[in-house]
Amino acid sequence: MKIGFWGVLAGLLLVGPGARAQKFGWVDSEFIMAKMPDFAKAQQELNALSTTWQKEIEAQKKDLERLKRTYHDEEVVLTEQMKKKRQDEIQLKDQEVKAYQNKQFGYEGQLFKKRQELNKPVQDKVFEACEKVAKKKQLAMIIDKAGDLTLLYTNPTYDYTEFVLEELGLAAEDRNQPGTKGPVKTVAPPKTAATDPAFESDSGTPDVPAKAKPGRAAGKSPK
Template structure:
């Protein structure tokens, strides 16, 4: 009877180990930072962002000057001229806000440019991760770059270097 129970326990343990999930951990931020295409895309995004921010700052400075001039001259202006200047300032403020929204808002120029430049590189990384997962029969792969998905990770599980190798990046 003891042999029979022992045999059943061994079979159960063996079947459990066969069904154990295989997983790996990667750090996509680490991988992307090592890729020259990603660095170029980020530099390009930074250049456009700085250029657009400078454009907005210039318009804001002109608006501020216009407002200061209005404040200084307000007492000497007729009601009609004061109303005209206030309307002009209001229109300029609206233009600055609209330009800022157009450049940096949700689905603005920066968002579209990021999609155009960075998304292909990210897709390339995800494709490489998927190839490794299929080839090595991983059940799932966790991304530790987000910080929320993994609290602790054994360094031997990190397959980021393998993904870089798959991408041909050193």
């Protein structure tokens, strides 16, 4: 899943003049794999193997220390021939311990090979999911934030990690989902003096519709 700096740079150069029109995105493969049950299972198996091999190495080291102590305690009574034999035994045991340790934990040792074997199916799933996201979102390139490339700044707008998790069926329910519509509320029309006799004006007193004053009938003068 890791992408070397020069590989990404070469890819950008190959895009040529149309680079500005291309869409790019990034993902965090470590974050994605950490959420995958298959990856967790692989790590448990690797930890179990590592613990077993480490115990075997510790047992061999104890045997080596025992040979050294015995030789040190008996050195004064041993002949030169016997000393040479004991020294050869200690040297051979020391070489065996180092060889076994290197075989299990060294570069391209058993742990390294087992990690590749167990992680490859997980990495393949992540790669396939990234490829699907790239096609759906029409991306020219997806960069792995957890890779060898040093990213000094990553704009969250171009983060497609959650979309990859969605392809793997591991996306959070509250991410990459359309917003839910709330209940429709009916807004009541404002009250006025014409619609509500009890309507209060700003003065705090009910507004009463204007009526003809008593004793002022048309054509009559007040007494």
